[in-house]
Amino acid sequence: MPNRKITIEDIAQQANVSISTVSRVLRKSSGVAADKREAVLQAVSELDYRPNVFAQSLASGQSMTIGVITQNFGSPVYDGILQGILLGLEGTDYSSLFADGRWDKTIEQNALQAFVDRRVDGLIFVGGQLSESIMVEVGHKTPLILVARTIGSLAENCIHFDNFQAAYDLTRYLLDMGHRNIAHITAKMHYQETVSDVSQRYAGYAQALTDAGIPVDPQLVVEGNLMQQSGSLAVEMLLMAKRPFSAIFAANDQMAFGARLALYRRGIRVPDDISLVGFDDEIMAAFSIPPLTTVRQPSVEMGQAAAAAILDLIDGKPVANQIFRSKIIVRESVARLR
Amino acid sequence: MPNRKITIEDIAQQANVSISTVSRVLRKSSGVAADKREAVLQAVSELDYRPNVFAQSLASGQSMTIGVITQNFGSPVYDGILQGILLGLEGTDYSSLFADGRWDKTIEQNALQAFVDRRVDGLIFVGGQLSESIMVEVGHKTPLILVARTIGSLAENCIHFDNFQAAYDLTRYLLDMGHRNIAHITAKMHYQETVSDVSQRYAGYAQALTDAGIPVDPQLVVEGNLMQQSGSLAVEMLLMAKRPFSAIFAANDQMAFGARLALYRRGIRVPDDISLVGFDDEIMAAFSIPPLTTVRQPSVEMGQAAAAAILDLIDGKPVANQIFRSKIIVRESVARLR
DNA sequence: CATTTATTTGAAAACGTTTTCAAAATGATA
């Protein structure tokens, strides 16, 4: 391997041109004679030249870097989105910087600051709870995409999934299967200023019931925190209330799994005694006992869309506000009520 | 907000010192009079100065960046490790660059190249299948830590988990519970040069059997690919072979879940008819039906250890070859054979 | 063929730091 770091200057010398010319062919800009271009390219590969990204960034102002701020490393849906982003960035010249905000405003703010300091060319938020005004301000300075979060004034920049519609459809499905007393496990979100995915799911559930002429019974709506454990607790509370129900709609699969375990402990069969549906279609949904009926959230695809969108934004192209359709995945956790 | 980007020069002017002095106090190096230091600090906060990382990197040769190459974004164990890394880097001046090699040598190689081009100060591999010689060469140039992979000549740099011992203990546990015919679902790894986690688990299983005077029956060892689906297939194959067995040891939880589903489909009860154990203790293990007995792999902790280690390595401190102990998590998927 | 216009080129000026080196200021020693 070469002892000394070889620079653009070495290439220039080897190819018998000026460094400006070298830079030009590397930058793929126009106006370079074919023979010189050839000579440069030849020298580049001969010397195995690797441009210094810092120098490039310093001179050009571009970092060739995308900052990704997630909130929930380890959650299947969020990880799926990250995976999609990584996939979407593969093969481009951009690398991705990651940070986990952990649903903590301060941590998220720090991560944002770190990324701004690093002059990221684009910013992708996966969830998040920074105030709308901060987000707008950020979006003003840096290309910005939001996934799994919707902000009204930034609608264009949101990779959108219609949680309301999906929850509505899923509830409708339960209704069609003959269920009338449907419990819902939701979750309280920390931030108020913006409409959260989870609250939209609740809204869809409520609307479907209302449209079917069934009043929403507060006793059948209980709050978890999106983790499995809280699903178990929710079922305990539901059972305690003595208000009969034949189906449970959990706002995400993880809570559905927790619910499933609590039912198992009580000897309540699924779906024979109680039907259960989740939301997200994470991998385990297909392998739970029984396989879980749920609605698919195309997380990887959304991540890829986010990557494509941020790239477009950086290129100055307009970005179409992508909205993903849901799809109910019918498996074996719902029984038809006769 | 300030219109023009403010630089070290603005600070120098405001504080009435030279830029060298400003740089010195910012670099925390010695030999700066208290009053000047104060003045600089004051100017910095007044003007809300943010150093340009590119210029810093260009001048100093440090990128303040750690490259993380994983293989399996979306797999619970690997994601846990990544989460730990992020956690361990939080609050330091380092940011982390991520890439997913997807168990593809070419992709992994490209990711490595991209990181080297970005002059990362440290490199963490989570799994991986680049040849030992490449890894050694890389480790020669850049501080390097390997998690979830062991390379003999790089033992110091490996965050180690004793897969052999854990698998041995787990098999021993099955033996103690009275099982004599224990099937094993393993996985073929793509790379041969290095001892893979999974093959170590197989070795532990085999050794425990041998030590108990039970020969390893090839008919009871079947290969999956670590995904849930392959666990189901493995069980089908096992059942097909007509060779009786009372317990299954899957080399990871995901395949155990798959196995569980296949058994459910056949109406075979767990643990009443067949006992089942996994490996990893991913979150879902506690919520499967029945809750899965498995061995805990402290992924988040290993990630944090990796972060700490790479930081030490960068600081020139020697790094202790961390080895994590396993712990069997006994839940409800194993029955005592009478 | 003489001009004008368009295309290629290279010199040199950014980009914003860190770091080396020598000068200046300070403190200690005799």
Added chain:
DNA sequence: TATCATTTTGAAAACGTTTTCAAATAAATG
């Protein structure tokens, strides 16, 4: 108080690119 060692300081030279600007060359026009 003069001398020497130390500590503080600032000027200027890296770091390796991109980019502006003007010069040089080539092509097109009348």
